[in-house]
Amino acid sequence: APAPAPARHLFSDPAEVEALRGNLLAWYDRCKRDLPWRALAATEPDADRRGYAVWVSEIMLQQTQVATVIDYYNRWMQKWPTLQALAQASLEEVNELWAGLGYYSRGKRLQEAARKVVSELAGQMPRTAEDLQKLLPGVGRYTAGAIASISYGQATGVVDGNVIRVLCRLRCIGADSSSPAVTDRLWDMANVLVDRSRPGDFNQALMELGATVCMPKAPLCGECPVKQHCQAWCRKLFGNPRKVPDVEDCGVGDCPLCPPATEPWDSSLGVTNFPRKAAKKPPRAMRTATCVLERRGCHGAPEYLLVQRPSSGLLAGLWEFPSLPLAQDLQEEREREELADHLQAWMGRPVAAKGLQFIGEVIHIFSHIHQTYVVYSLPLDGDVTLDPALSPSRWVTKDEFHASAVSTAMKKV
Ligand code: SF4
Numbered sequence: 001a002p003a004p005a006p007a008r009h010l011f012s013d014p015a016e017v018e019a020l021r022g023n024l025l026a027w028y029d030r031c032k033r034d035l036p037w038r039a040l041a042a043t044e045p046d047a048d049r050r051g052y053a054v055w056v057s058e059i060m061l062q063q064t065q066v067a068t069v070i071d072y073y074n075r076w077m078q079k080w081p082t083l084q085a086l087a088q089a090s091l092e093e094v095n096e097l098w099a100g101l102g103y104y105s106r107g108k109r110l111q112e113a114a115r116k117v118v119s120e121l122a123g124q125m126p127r128t129a130e131d132l133q134k135l136l137p138g139v140g141r142y143t144a145g146a147i148a149s150i151s152y153g154q155a156t157g158v159v160d161g162n163v164i165r166v167l168c169r170l171r172c173i174g175a176d177s178s179s180p181a182v183t184d185r186l187w188d189m190a191n192v193l194v195d196r197s198r199p200g201d202f203n204q205a206l207m208e209l210g211a212t213v214c215m216p217k218a219p220l221c222g223e224c225p226v227k228q229h230c231q232a233w234c235r236k237l238f239g240n241p242r243k244v245p246d247v248e249d250c251g252v253g254d255c256p257l258c259p260p261a262t263e264p265w266d267s268s269l270g271v272t273n274f275p276r277k278a279a280k281k282p283p284r285a286m287r288t289a290t291c292v293l294e295r296r297g298c299h300g301a302p303e304y305l306l307v308q309r310p311s312s313g314l315l316a317g318l319w320e321f322p323s324l325p326l327a328q329d330l331q332e333e334r335e336r337e338e339l340a341d342h343l344q345a346w347m348g349r350p351v352a353a354k355g356l357q358f359i360g361e362v363i364h365i366f367s368h369i370h371q372t373y374v375v376y377s378l379p380l381d382g383d384v385t386l387d388p389a390l391s392p393s394r395w396v397t398k399d400e401f402h403a404s405a406v407s408t409a410m411k412k413v
Contacts, residue, residue: 006255006257008171008172008231009171009172009173009185009255009257010171010189010192011171011189011192011193016229017192017193019229020193020226020229021193021195021202023225023226023228023229024202024205024206024209024225024226025195025198025201025202025205026225027205027209027225028201028202028204028205028208031208031212032204032205032208033066033208033212035057035066035070036057036070036073036074036077037053037054037056037057037073038204040053040077041053041054041150041151041200047125047127047151047152048082048083048123048124048125049081049082050150050151050152051125051127051147051151051152052082052083052086052114052125053077053151054146054147054150054151055110055125055136055139055143055147056073056076056077056110057069057073058142058143058146058147059106059107059109059110059138059143060072060073060076060101060106062103062106062143063102063103063367064101064102064103066211068101069101072097072098072100072101075097076097079093079097083114083117083118083123083125084118084123086110086111086114087111087114087115087117087118087119089111091108091111091317092317092405094107094108094110094111095107095108095317095318095405096403096404096405098405099318099404099405099406099407099408100407100408100411102407102408103367104315104316104317104318104407105138105316106138108316108317109137109138110138112137112138113136113137113138113139116135116136116137117136121135125147125151127148127152127154128148128152128154128156129141129144129145129147129148129149129154129156130144132144132147132148141159141187142158142159142160145157145158145159145203146158146203149194149199149200149202149203150200150203150204151200153199153200154199155194155195155196155199156191156194156199157187157189157190157191157192157193157194157203158190158203158206158207159183159186159187159190160207161210162206162207162208162209162210162211162214163186163190163206163207163210164177164186164275165210165214165216165274165275166206166209166210166214167186167189167190168182168186168232168274168275168276169214169219169230169231169232169233169271169274169275170226170229170230170231170232171189171231171257172231172232172235172258172274173185173186173257173258173274173275174257174258174259174260174263174265174273174274174275174276175255175256175257175258175259175260175276176276176277176278177275177276177277178277178278179278181256181257182256182257185256185257190203190206193206209224209225209226213225216272217272219271219272221233221236221271230271232270232271232273232274233271235265235271236267236270236271259273259276263276281368283365283366283367283368283369283370284368284369284370285328285369285370285372286325286369286370286371286372287325287326287327287328287330287335287371287372287374288323288324288325288326288371288372288373288374289323289324289326289335289336289338289339289342289373289374289376290320290321290322290323290324290373290374290375290376290413291321291322291323291339291343291356291375291376291377291378292304292305292321292359292375292376292377292378292413293305293321293322293343293377293378293380293384294377294378294379294380295379295380295381295384295395297395297397301397301398302397302398303395303396303397304321304395304396304397304398304401305321305322305386305393305394305395306319306320306321306393306394306395306396306401306404306406307319307320307321307322307390307391307392307393308391308392308393309391310391314366314369315407315409317405318405318406318407318410319394319404319405319406319410320406320407320410321410321413322342322343322346323373324338324339324342326338326374332358333353335374336353336354336356336358336376337353339353339356339376340352340353340355340356343378345387345390346386346387346390347384347385347386347387348385348387349384351378355378356376356377356378357376357377357378358374358375358376359375359376359377360375361373361374361375362375362409362412362413364408364409364412366409371409373409373412373413375413
């Protein structure tokens with residue numbers, strides 16, 4: 001069992017909880033951003049459609065900025081306004097619409113889950129966070145809580161990156177915020193705090209506060225509606241957290257939520273002392289040779305060859321220029337030869353390495369991979385026959401390329 005958290009890290013005073021809820025909701029009513037999924041969730045009378053709309057927005061917002069998501073969300077809801085419509089879509093259509101949004105498995109899982117709701121749950125979304133998480137593939141604890149509270153009014157808390165930051169600052173939590181002990185405490189806190197009569201608004205308000213006021217690097221504490229409840233802010237102003245005027249941290253180094261004794265409060269950082277995370281692993285470096293094969297199409301316009309990636313793994317099912325992962329530290333000449341061999345096996349005719357024209361390198365950062373594409377081009381005379389056993393392929397014009405399910409990295413290429 002985890003060590004009990006000292007009272008100063010908790011919200012144990014009901015009057016304070018009530019005041020915090022009131023201040024936060026009043027601020028949210030005044031300052032919230034107009035976002036299409038909020039408008040729909042607030043006005044849509046059909047509960048399943050509300051749940052679907054919030055679900056789509058939450059999946060798109062994972063790891064992606066609000067400003068980027070809005071356009072994708074609007075196009076998605078126009079094309080598939082209901083779960084039933086999405087269940088009938090093909091994966092190719094989903095990937096085409098998702099192209100450029102990143103983390104492509106999200107779209108695929110959303111569609112698989114929609115099919116499951118239609119075929120196994122009679123088209124009805126589960127109504128509680130517990131059932132949403134249990135029954136829908138790709139729906140984790142956060143997404144389930146968000147759908148249940150925003151769409152169905154269940155009084156259940158949510159914890160995402162914004163909420164972690166706000167709660168860690170409100171209660172001076174300086175232990176590793178990704179550790180299971182801290183994560184459990186944050187979920188407990190979110191469940192204690194959530195407003196019983198407006199749970200969806202409260203959760204969105206807490207996240208909105210993290211996104212627009214309590215920001216990672218330069219929080220706007222002077223404008224914060226809950227600053228009087230914030231221990232990090234008090235500590236910055238007065239040197240000590242409120243209500244515990246006689247100690248800096250909880251005690252003698254055994255508090256599971258305080259900063260470790262080896263990394264005490266740094267007054268130059270102020271409230272940004274919190275939250276703290278264990279250092280992330282650096283992204284893995286990868287090199288991939290990519291060849292843009294070009295031919296004249298029937299109207300004389302250039303066409304480019306795309307091949308489809310495998311149906312699982314990174315960028316599953318997306319289309320790309322023929323590519324070959326390379327070992328690190330190969331000489332340029334060797335890279336070119338390996339790419340030529342690869343193309344040759346695939347086209348069934350000789351490809352001279354020296355015929356490959358080096359174009360340049362493109363770097364793309366995936367969340368855990370630092371990918372370098374070494375780009376070549378190869379103009380072709382006449383047609384080529386490709387081995388269909390290796391992967392599906394098709395020739396596209398430039399416009400067709402941009403409308404295809406291709407990743408941002410390939411667009412850079
Ligand atoms: Fe965040 Fe500052 Fe508000 Fe505290 S006072 S919650 S640190 S913005």
